Amino acid sequence: MATLDRRPAAGGSLSATAKETPIRFLPQLPEKRAKPVWSKVSPPFKMDGNLFDITPQPPSGSPPDDAFRRKKHESSRKKSEQGHHDASARRTAAFQKPKKDRENFREALINILMQNEQDMSLPPDDMLSPGEPDTPSSQEKDILRYYYYIQNGIDTEHVAPMEDIWLDHVLGLVPNRLKDGLADYIEMLSDEMREDYLLSVKKAIVDFVLRDPREKEDADDKNMTPIMKELRVVPKPWAKSYISAKISMQKILYITNPTMCSVLDSWNHSFGCLRLVDVEEILMRTESFELNNFQSLCMRHVEAAKDTLLKKWFPEVQNIFYQGNKSKQITHTHLDAFFNSVSVLMTSQLRSLCMDSIDDYHGLYCPPANEVRKNDFQGFVVRLVLEGTEMKFEPSCSDFETVLLNVFDVFVKAVSMVPRVETKLYPVEGARSKATLKPVIAENHIAAMKESVQKVIEKEFIPCNEHTKEFEKYMFLINKEADQFVEKFLTEDKPFDEMKAQVIRFKELADDIVYNSRKVIRLGMFELHCDELIRALSKRADSLCAKILIKMSKTNMDLNKGLCEEYESIANKALATPANTEQLMELKNAIIKVRESTIFELEERILNAKKRLEFLVDYTSMSPAEMRLNSEAFNWHSRMPPIFEEHDEIIGASKRQAENALKLRRERFVEELEGYNKQLEEFESFGDVGEVNRYLKKAQTLNSRLEAAQEKVEQFNIEEEAFDWEITTYPLRKKVLDVLTPYLKLYETTVEFQTKYKDWMDGSFDQIDPDEVEAEVGNFWRTLYKLEKTFANQANPEAMAAKMKGKVSDFKQNTPLVQCICNKGMRDRHWEQMSKIVEFSLKPDTDTTLRKMIDLNLEPYLEKFEGISEAATKEFGLEKAMAKMVEEWTDMEFNIIPYRETGTYILSSVDDVQNILDDQIVKTQTMRGSPFIKPFENEIKEWEEKLIMLQEIIDEWLKVQATWLYLEPIFSSPDIMAQMPEEGR
DSSP states (O other): OOOOSOOOOTTSSOOHHHHHSOOOOOOOOOSSOOOOGGGGSOOOEEEOSSTTOEEEOOOTTOOOHHHHHHHHHHHHHHHHHHHHHHHHHHHHHHHHSOHHHHHHHHHHHHHHHHHHHHHOSSOOGGGSOTTOOSSOOHHHHHHHHHHHIIIIISOGGGSOOOOHHHHHHHHHTSOGGGTTTOHHHHHHHHHHHHHHHHHHHHHHHHHHHHSOTTSOHHHHHHHOOHHHHHHHOSSOTTHHHHHHHHHHHHHHOOTTSHHHHHHHHHIIIIITTOOSSOHHHHHTOOSOBOHHHHHHHHHHHHHHHHHHIIIIIHHHHHHHHHHHHHTTOSOSTTHHHHHHHHHHHHHHHHHHHHHHHHHHHHHHHSOOTTOOOSSOOOOEEEEEEEETTEEEEESOHHHHHHHHHHHHHHHHHHTTOOBOHHHHHOHHHHTTSOSBOOOOOOHHHHHHHHHHHHHHHHHHHHHHHHHGGGGGGGHHHHTTHHHHHHHHHHHSOOOHHHHHHHHHHHHHHHHHHHHSSOSEEEETTEEEEOHHHHHHHHHHHHHHHHHHHHHHHHHHHHHHHHHHHHHHHHHHHHHOOOSSHHHHHHHHHHHHHIIIIIHHHHHHHHHHHHHHHHHHHHHOOOOHHHHHHHHHHHHHHHHHHHHHHHHHHHHHHHHHHHHHHHHHHHHHHHHHHHHHHHHHHHHTTOOOGGGHHHHHHHHHHHHHHHHHHHHHHHHHHHHHHHTTOOOOOOHHHHHHHHHHHHHHHHHHHHHHHHHHHHHHHHSOGGGOOHHHHHHHHHHHHHHHHHHHHHTTTOHHHHHHHHHHHHHHHHHHTTHHHHHHHTOTTOOHHHHHHHHHHHTSOOOOOTTOOHHHHHHTOOGGGHHHHHHHHHHHHHHHHHHHHHHHHHHHTTSOOOEEEEOTTSSOEEEEOOHHHHHHHHHHHHHHHHHHTSTTOGGGHHHHHHHHHHHHHHHHHHHHHHHHHHHHHHHHHHHTSHHHHHHOHHHHO
16 A cells, blocks of 8 residues: 655645654555345355265256356446446547646646545545544544545546456356356345445555655565565466466365365364363372373373274264265265375374374473463472482482473374274275374474473472482481491490490481471472481481491490300309419419409499490390390309308318328429439440440430429429428439530530531532531530540540540541632632642532542642632632622612603602712722732623713713703793793793
8 A cells, every 4th residue: 555645735735733743554445345245145055966066056947157147247237338438438548648648637636636625624524433533633534534535536437447357257267056046146246346446446546646756666665575576576477386276276175075074073073172181180180290190191191082083083084984975975086185185184183183282281381471270280299219329319300301201202103193094994095005194293393392391390300409408417328428437436446435425326316317307398390208318318327326236235245245254264263173283373363363353343344234234225125145144244243252262162172282292292303313313324334436326315315304303393492482381402403414414415516526527528519618617627626625624534435525536636637628629719710720730620520529539639739729719719709799789780770750740750869879889880990900800800891881881871860950950940931931832842
């Protein structure tokens, strides 16, 4: 519609109102006209047997279509022919004139309008609608004036009438079956169309006249939508596709089929309110849902809805098409296309069911802000439970998301299980198509619904997570730190009072958990049940308390058992009969100590047992064994006085018996000593060296008996002291021992020398140590020399000692040779030197013995051998010193440590290494100056070079390390790193 920028006012000037606010609103003709009276009476229709053939009942004797068309237009042409003939001629001539004539026409038209406005500033009163105020507003005046111009400002003769060909084209679009017998109605409609056309043309003329010529068409183009621009294009680019689509729809449009209408009517009346989930039933619930119960309820609703679809709706639809087929309302020409249309309709109905169900289900969690419900959704039950060392929600937030969001998928799946109707009506033909209907639900819509529900769940779960902080004060129970504490506590030997304090602590903790914690709390959509967590925490506290009580009961039993055992031990000891004097004295002293101190300590322990029993009775139940043990512990104290009286009687009788036994044993011991003294006379006659082993055995036996006699003397002295008798010394035992000692020494020395002599002379030559041989030979000679002096008045022992001393002296003469040839430093080069001196090979082999070497009569060469042996000794010393230096480096390690956070390691603690290095360099240089270093001069020289090179390496290392340590802080500073990034690395 054109806009009105200015309106000419009376007198040829604009009104004040128009100047202030230019009116840009021009009303259009109503887009929807009132329903004519004739259309309120429905024409008679009846159904015939043809598909989609809904035709009116034609009157009897109706003329053919051409005659009917001529007849229906004849009267209208006669009415308009006379009045419009001249106007049509003038209009044709006017459009054939030049542009100037058209401008004159427009000017004349404006003058007419202006003249009309001067004559009458407002339309007549009869144009005002009844009920309007007497003084209309400026805008209302403009609107009324605009309508007045349209009705009265344009003469009908200036408007071209509607072409008959247009009306014929419109009537040609109406099927003949809808026109037969309805000539009167068609004529009334035709008149109405002409009136609408005339009014539209007048309005267009007024809009054209009142349009501001200064307005550019570009402004209209800017305000036009793309659809409006597309409609202005002539010819229409989509005309061919429109016509093609129209022809195709005329052939395959089945939605108007009566069976389709019946399907629609059946759905709207019987199943329009069907939902996959009955939200009202959920809202009627007065208690919160368990998640599994809610899931079961939803599944039950979905199954019920599926049963309704499959057992009621689908059979009803099937029956509609069955009846339609019987009444020939279904054509078999395009059966597949027809049932495809049916499936589209049914799929649309299933999709609307699914979408409505999704919206209702979504509204359960995300209701509109302005919605007022009769009943509120009671939400879900969430249980806070203890699992291991963590508090967990059952079900968890993810469980709720999985179950509640899965319902959307169940909806989609539920409406996708309805079979296509043709598969039941025509199984053979239906096999060619899909078996079930597949309503398409936009995945982004489902995803958006799921996302909003998921956000609600996560938001509503936040208070539940916050509520867990109420139990953080019991965290040591939750994470089992308390269990670890109790386990460690029970492994230690804690006193009973400390265990008692811990029991009271955990008992009070369990009571605090049970009586001061909220078991059920409403938190938004969730009803949080904490009773299981409270029971679990209380159970843990009670179990820890029970563990300590078990340990306390065990400790109490052990203490009472120990107390009873100690009482029993004292009683058994007090009533025991001592076997000897020692036991008698021990028993007597022990009981005295018990009477003076132990019995009072036991009384104190009895009192402690009483306190323990008083505590345990309040917190635990005792077994019959524990009760018997407690009773026994308390009864022992009263049983002790009679036991002590009986003990005194036993001690008295045992003492008298022990005194008599001691007297008898002392007399027998004196007789034994006299027998030992007589045995000494036999040793004076022993002088055969061949029988020395037998002599030694007898001497050792007698010596053992004398040592045992000393123990008896000591025992006698103890008993004598216990009985307050005089202490006896028994000097005869010492006299016998002093006489026996030289004989024993002689026999032992003789046997030992004979053994050593055999080993040296006939044993392995490599095993002989010359220093050890020389020392032992000297000891043997000195011992035998002293024994020879001791036995000066005894012929046989003196002769044996002199004979053995002579043998030792003979062997002693060979010790210089032994020192030379048995030297550990002797090497092959030394044996070669000795062999050159004697002019035959002296190098020992596996069969070489000292006896063989002595038999070679090497004494004349001894002086030369000594020089070689001394050189071998010196060289051997240097060799051992060098090996020792090498060995010192075996376990030596250089310690490196990380320097700050640079990732670089530096050498540390090198003082010990440098000290060893300096010491060994000095030793090596000293050894190189020795005259005996020549055999391994190369080795010592290489070793010296290694040490010097190692010293130089360490010195250079330490210099570089010191420089790096000095420069590293400088180059790692931010300023240097910024200027020199590569060098700083």
